[in-house]
Amino acid sequence: MTTSLTRHRALGCAVLTVSLACLTTACSHADSTSPATGSSGSGGTYAVWDPYPQFDDSSDWVKLLTKCGTDAGVAVKRTGYDTTDLTNKALLAAQQGTSPDLLIVDNPVISTLAEAGVLTTTGDIKLDTSGIEPNLLAAGQLDGKTYGVPIGANTLALYYNKKVLSAAKVDPATIKDWTSLTAALAKVKATGKKGITFSAIGTEEGSFQFLPWFWGSGADLTQLDSAQGVAALTLWTDWLKQGYAPNSVINNTQTTSWQEFATGNVAFSENGTWQLANAGKTGFDWGIIPIPSQAGGVAPAPTGGEFVTAPVQKDTGRYAATEKIIGCLTNADNALTTDTTLSYVAATEAVQQKQVAANPDLKVWVEAVKAAKGRTSDNLGTKYPRISEPMWTAFQSALSGGKSPKDALTAAQSTAAAAIK
């Protein structure tokens, strides 16, 4: 009896101690135990975070990561996060001192993370960025320093449904400016179909979709309520009023806008390279034209796509292998594989040419990427998010009929000006 009691008590104590130990470690800051340093020192495990949760271990992307790690003499432990989740995860990890060795992150987030001191510069880890298109690299630059290498780029263009356009007797080749585009939309509407879908949702995604029109009018992000800016928003608002675009665009993500296009009842969809694979599945003939600017010519669309970055580590000795892995991921052969897997346009001219040779469909995209512009470029950096939010509020209130385009943008400009002061 006594022995069983003491055993019970010992067991109770053990359970108690273990649970206490768990509790205390859970709430204390994990200072040195980064997930990367799980196994000892160099030649150990390197953590990689990416925003591609759609890829599992059997995908080409993860295989490439593993191979690049092996070549650099380390084991790669990769985790895929949802892209909206990744910024916060990265910030929190940096706060706790548990940053991954490689972070692949959406380009407009770079300036935020760089501002937070989370990222190393390409100078710190001795990365060569000379072959990379300057307009793409600009998205990762802040105050003359570069914080990563683009893994590839995507941007926006107009997908069109050939059948709907020919029924409306519209030749897509004649669409060169806003006037000809709007005229085409009117003809499509006359046949009982919808003209165009896009995403004007009240998030960064909506700003991303608005920018080709905003920039295509010649407007500048530092002055939202300029005459050009108002012209761009009036273009969108009028499309809605005339019924050229469905009212649902106000709530559309780029995916839901694509789904509308995929029904076959819409002539145009403003969408990105990443929909190429789905375009083949729609079951109708489609084509792509660049987004026209107001006066004619290709409008600058914002660059999308991720950068490979190297977050700051306590143990700077780790950078050598990190540099090797990044070099491996972005060298010409592997970049081709990666960008084909992701349906992106490569960041270097040489690889872009290879892509077009392999798939002529990509020609429009390569041109669009050449004309594209980073959202945080022009040294806007972390000011961009403060401008983007009033901007999306403005087009939301104009499209939903709450305010006129002029009033909406004037209000947005005063909010933005106060926020970036």
Place this chain on the structure above:
Amino acid sequence: MADDVMARPASTVRAGTRRRPGRRSEQWAAWGFLLPVVTYLAAFYAYPLYRNLDLSLRHYTVRSFVQGGAPFSGLDNYRAVVQNATFGPALLHTVLFTGVSLIFQFGIGMALAVFFVNHFPLSGTLRALFLVPWLLPLIVSASTWSWMLNSDSGVVNWTLGLLGLDPVNWLTSPTWALTSVIIANIWIGIPFNLVVLHSGLQAIPTDIYEAAELDGASGWQRFRRVTFPLLRPVSAITLLLGLVYTLKVFDIIWIMTKGGPADSSTTFATWSYRFSFGNLLPQFGPGAAVGNLLILMAFAFGLLYIRIQRRQQS
């Protein structure tokens, strides 16, 4: 396993006292066994609350969030939040969203609960069906609602068209967006009210009803004079839980409208999220401040509940 841990210490304490009746050691043991709970409360309640308060009282930039050293800024974040153009609308939307949701959830839940007290064939099955909104993951129900309310391809507008009515921009017009999310939220909240009130109703002894009936009380009088007063404690806790629940509703609104168009369906919950996570450049300070205002609101109603409960007991 959990049961094991729970059961064992109790038996050990009792055994321990019998063997060594020292008062002091008994107290130590008591504290020892209290420790896990205290640690748990400190780690998972006190610390996060403290952190949130700390976040809201400092001027955080992304840099100081990561590197530390954010300067203390007193109530600046709260001042900024209150002076923000979104504050007024967000407060109004929060009150409307919570109030209207509660009234309808409780009203419909009560009506259904009374309805289901009488057993009839298939009443069990039907009651189970009413629980469906509760069982579905919120992402599923919110997405379904947003499809149904879609301006161009939604089934609701299609039905309106059949009836010869003009389509309504449920989610994309500033006048309707808040109403739409409230409707969806009412639908989701009914089962909770139904279940709690139904079990409350079953606890009322039937002989009281019989007595009332013998005294000649009509159906409405029986509800008004018997059911309602006897159900008051259950109603109070249902309303309080519903209130705390509804104040912090975030997912439904975020999935259906993102708080838009512009700010027309923004509540404190979505506003707080937008500050902290809805922008490429997070503003943790104001985000935490809005979150704390929400906690305060819930806390105030919690106190009110305790007061009412005390008054009822005395």
